[in-house]
Amino acid sequence: MVAPLSAWPWEHLGIFKYILYGPLAAKAWYSWMYEDNILKDLWCIHILLICTLRGFIHQLWSSYNNMFFLTRNRWIKQQGVDFKQIDDEWDWDNFIILQAMLASMACLIFPSLNTLPLWNLKGFIASLLLHVTISEPLYYWAHRFFHKPYLFNHYHSLHHSSPVPHPFTAGHATPLEHLVLCAVIGIPITGSILMGYGSTAMIYGHVLVFDFFRCLGHSNAEVVPHEVFNKLPLLRYFIYTPTYHSLHHTEMETNFCLFMPLFDALGNTLNTKSLELHKKITSDSGKNGRVPDFVFLAHVVDIMSAMHAPFALRSFASTPFCMRMFLLPFWPLTFIIMLVMWGWSKTFLFSFYNLRGRLHQTWVVPRFGFQYFLPFATKGINKHIEEAILRADRLGVKVISLAALN
Template structure:
């Protein structure tokens, strides 16, 4: 049975919960459009305060997830996984609750509608009431919640988040937030009752209260320890992220709201608080743990650039798709990307742990279309080279290149960098061997004939050679007889006749297995017979035009179940799924292979890489 007041009243409404604030918006709209003024302007203030509070939490979330800025200041190094993100999905429930209570207060006390803009005495009164009433009230209530029965029914929800985050600050039960409303309301109500209230006081108190709550839960130490060395008394007046993180790891200590003074008076101050804060603050200038593996990704387009944890954490935790709410952010994203271009180097985006090894994703701030501009190729290769040399310098074992970063026309599938720097200790991997293995293992064993587009590409060549060894007839679509014959000569003598050059799509009108490595139009798809299955390794994927045919996904693999700290999706992939080239680099690192995987695919290694991936718990993902 659910404990009383533990669940939120609108828990089952989903996104319709925001309609609870609808009457406020309707009232503002009506007053503005039909009365020529906002007579009941308290409705507008409530909505603005709601927006302000949401913005504060979102900005702190964005900052905390900017790993390229905060990686050396993180207190708990563990990543935030999907389970925690889902648990904190409705973190904004408290905003709705306090908006409804504020609306009720404004209706009951109409005088709130006529508060002055500023009153200095109000701020002083507010501060005194906060220190004298709110801080001790919260401290004792917080300790009370840690009693076994209350903790299990109420407060355990808050502590179910293993890694503190600004959204964790408000991840609590309905009862806890009702009490928190009282903690926040007493100073403001007292100041207003004494005749010292003001609009700026209300805005300011809400903003500072939320700012400090997010600060404590940010998991990023931003308070320099030198401040406490110069002004020792400040350590009792303002908590730090390190101070509050100890409450989440050692729950019998550090209960205060914002002021450690009350922990000191109550005998619950953790004795390691200041030492730990000093250590983390001092080490912020040093490099943290070196990753064992790096996946060097790139941006596809402006909208997909917003599919990162430091924009909207919840959005990045689901497969990418264009949503209406991200379109207004397009100009800001473009400006941010200009800053990234000026910065010019790859920056850390995400990380996760697998079998005790640290895996990171770095991103080259270049859009997909730039890779096809001749004048931009040199600059892009320079950025990729810098990332590889940086990985080599800090001790990374394997760096894997994403799709366009290993483009054959750009750098020969990574060959350019290996030849230019023959003494690299980091292994450069394009991962295409596993990509080929995924596609080949999707094809049923009883298939006798396939039609292959993009047949002379790196992947097309490997797939064709592997299939002909299986005695599968491969119709290779290519206009270049020279390139076809070169590939044909690589096949064993008794298999060469299984490779057949074709120059038109009509040649495949009786073949029900298409492997698409070059984008094909709906008109070209029409040559496929009914019941055809389209396997594909083309980016972007082809349009699912034929209803009488089936379409496979891009080659991808699901990471092992023991992966930790993974909380974002790789572009359009499902949770826990990465592109096969990414997975290929992971296998390379887990196996401890010491060779570079660049240039042409070694067909003899396709089955070996596949077996290694299966051994380490990776699994293929396909709708085919």
């Protein structure tokens, strides 16, 4: 028997789950077109905008994690995200739909939420204090509770099934867990409003900063330099790092905190390896990692296929390439990026995989297919290819293979 609230009610809808945003969009459109008081249903637009920004934050973190040419020397776990994990985390954004529904209910029940001022500094201070004093300890103890055998087996094990932390892993959990997270994120907002300090900016700020730090903790690339903690030792108790949270996924009886390791220290669950591992990863970031056994020197085919890169849209990139209409609005931006790559980019690491204990990497010459047929571009392309081959030779790469046009 399936445990209650362990599966999403719209999990079989696929991409059609986004129709659930339809009533909000329709109400906002109707109010704008046919009603005199446009501001009456402004909350619909705010909810849709916040949902969009939340998805954008997760996407930016995902893109950064998949830019191996930037992050390869700061990986926490050396293995890559495999296709199974991508499939399992496909619907990572279900929680955004859930919280949009709850926010809509709150706005309908309490119409006064639509009259909040744009800005109130006291609201930011109040929400921060409520987060530290209520949300952080609440999450800590709820998280520990979810590691009890029944709750872990029926709920929290889904989140821990992802072998490599990724920003999308932050959303990969059951409805019950995200309902608890709704309380964690909602208490500071609700408390600030009840105190009379609520504002639109406070709601936006609290939700988006919350998501930002959730993504940071689930990043597989360390972004916080250890020198920060050397200069400000107490700071290590007030902000976690990707390394800190990754240890929770390998040693699950430690590092339960939301964002503040202080509560792990108070609860005697702080992993003693956290600081040393963090220092090692950040100290080694300037060194070359493992030398690949095989390098395939590729090039970009065309502008449309460039959008199939894993650091663009991870889910789309995990499927065989085909032309999709939703890519067309991104064509001008990709064209500009192509021009920037033409002028300034160098050959970079695009992807990697391990096969029978050997590391295979794909390096990309920053040129598109049509550029190979431009006579004035030949010299620059040859220079990139030569430099890549010489670099591979210096590193000790055993085999290098060239794509057709290279």
